[in-house]
Amino acid sequence: MGLVEQIIARAKANKQRIVLPEADEERTLVAADQVLEQGIADLILIGNPAKVQALVEKNGLKNIGKATFIDPENYEKSEEMAQLLQKLREKKGMTIEQARELVKNPLYLGCMIIKTEGADGQISGALSTTGDTLRPALQIIKTAPGITCVSGAMLMITETPQYGENGVMVFADVAVTPMPDANQLGQIAVCTAQTARSVAGFAEPRVAMCSFSTKGSAKHEVVDKVVEATKVAKELDPTLKIDGELQADAALVPAVGEKKAPGSDIAGHANVLVFPNLEVGNIGYKLVQRLGNAVALGPILQGIARPVNDLSRGCSVEDIVNLVAITACQAMDAKK
Template identity: 85%
Template sequence: MDLVQQIIERAKSNKQRIVLPEATEERTLRAADRVLAEGIADLILIGNPDEIHRLAAEWGLDNIDKATIIDPENNPKSEEYAELLAELRKKKGMTIEKARELVKNPLYLGCMIIKTEGADGQISGALSTTGDTLRPALQIIKCAPGISCVSGAMLLITKQPQYGENGVLVVGDVAVTPMPDAGQLAQIAVCTAQTAKSVAGLEDPRVAMLSFSTKGSASHEVVDKVVEATRLAKELAPELKIDGELQADAALVPAVGEKKAPGSDIAGHANVLVFPNLEVGNIGYKLVQRLGDAVAIGPILQGIARPVNDLSRGCSVEDIYYLVAITACQAMDAKK
C-alpha cells in the first residue's frame, strides 16, 4: 500500500469532521462527493443549501446529502458565534456589530465551528488567498501550545527508496515564514517532525537541520542560526531525534554522513529535512519534484492548534480529496 492510500485508510479508520467553507465551488463540491462516497470524513459544507443541492444535481453528485450544510446567512448559532468572536478579539477593538458580519464569512464561520468543538479541521483556498485562509485561523483557533510560528510541510514521495523512509521525505518550511530566526526554525523542526508522524505515518522521525555546512565545515552567521535552532529544538522536544547543521548529502547518504558527521545518529539516515529559510525550502522541493520526478503533496500547514489547510487556487478535485484525508489525520493527532 502506497503512502497516499495509507493516509486515506487512516482517515477512514477514525472519521473526523472537516469543514469546507467554499462548498459552492465546483472542484470542492466534486471532491466532497467523493469523500462522502468513500467514508473518509464527515463533512460540513458552508453555503446556501438550495444552491449546493442545485449544483450537486446539475453535476450528478449523489452523496452531498450525507454532509451537514450550514447556511452562513441563516445560521441559528450566528449570535452565539458573534458574541464569542467579539470576546476573543475585544483587545483588538472587535465590536459585536463587526463580529456579526464576520461570522457570515464562510472562512470565519468554519473557524468558529472548530473553536466551539463542532468540527475538527478546515480546508479552503480554491477561491481564497493564503492570507484569507490563515487570518481567521490565527485570530480564532490560534497556534498550538508552545508554538508561535506557522509553517508549511511537504510530503515528497521519491523514486529513490534508499533515501528517507523508503523514498518518503517530509520537508519544511516550504510555504509560510520567509526568514525564520533560530527560535522559529526550532519550532518548524518540531512541527515538521510531528507532521511526519501524524500524516506520513513515520513512527521514527529523524530530523536533519540543513545548511551549506556540516558540523563546522563553514563559518557564517546563517550556519550559527541553524546550530542554535537545533539546540532550541532539543529543548522544545527532548525526545526528538535531531541533528544539525548538516549538508543535504550528509543528511541523506550514509557513506557521506559517516565521513562528514561521524558519530551522528541522524547523518545519512534523515527522513525529515528542515530548510534554513523559505527561499531554500520552496526552491528545493520544486527541484526534487520536477527534476527527480517526485510526487509532492502539500503544503500542509502546521503550528495551528487545530488543522486549517490551504489549497492552491489552481488545485484539482484530487488535491482537495487528498487534503481532506491529510487534515483528518492531523485532526486525530491534535486530539491526543
C-alpha cells in the same frame, strides 16, 4: 499500498469532522461527494443553498446529503458565534457589529465551529487566498502551545527508496515563513516531525537541520542560526531525533554522513529535512519534484492548534480529497 492510500485508510479508520467553507465551489462539492462516498471524513459544508443545489444537480452528486449543511446567512448559532468572536477579539477592538458580519464569512464561521468543538479541521483555498485562509485561523484557533509561527511541510514521494522512508521525505518550511529566526526554525523542526508522524506515518522522524555547512565546516551567521535552532528544537522536544547543521548529502547519504559527521545518528539517515529559510525550502522541493520526478503532496500547514489547510486555487478534485484525508490525520494527532 502507496502513501496516499495509507493516509486515506487512516482517515477512514477514525473519521474526523472536517469543514469545507467553500461548498458552493464546484470542485469542492464534487470532492465532498467523493469523500462521503468513500467514508473518509464527516463533512460540514458551508455555502449558499441555491448554488449548492444547482451544483448537486449539475454533477449528479448522490452522496452529498450525508453532509451537514450550513447557510452562513441564516445560521441558527450566528449570534452565539458572534458574541464569542467579539469576546475573543475585544482586546483588538472588535465590536459586536463587526463580529456579526465576520461570522457570515464562511472561513471565519468554520474556524468558530472548530473553536466551539463542533469540528476538527478546515480546508479552504479553492476560491480564497492563503492570507484569507490563515487570518481567521490565527485570530480564532491560534497556534499550538509553545508554537508562535505557522509553517508548511511537503511530503515528497520520490523514486529513490534508499532515502528517507522507502523514498518518502518530509520537507519544511516550503510555504509560509520567509526568514525564520532560530527560535522559529526550532519550532518548525518540531512541527515537521509531528507532521511526519501524523500524516506520513513515520514511526521515527529523523530530522536534519540543513545548511551549507556540516558540523562547523563553514563559519557564518546563517550557520549559527541553524545550530541554535537545533538546540531550541531539542529543548521543545527532548525526545526528538534531530541533528544539525548538516549539508544535504551528509543528511541523506550514509557514506557521506559517516565521513562528515561521524557519530551522528541522523547523518546519512534523515527522513525529514528542515531548511534554513523559505527560499531554500521552496526551491529545494521544486527541484526534487521536477528534476527527480517526485510527487509533492502539500503544502500541509502546521503549527495551528487545530488543522486548517490551504488549497491552491488551481487545485483538482483529487487534491481536495487527499487534503481532507491529510487534515483528518492531523486532527487525530491534535487530540492526543
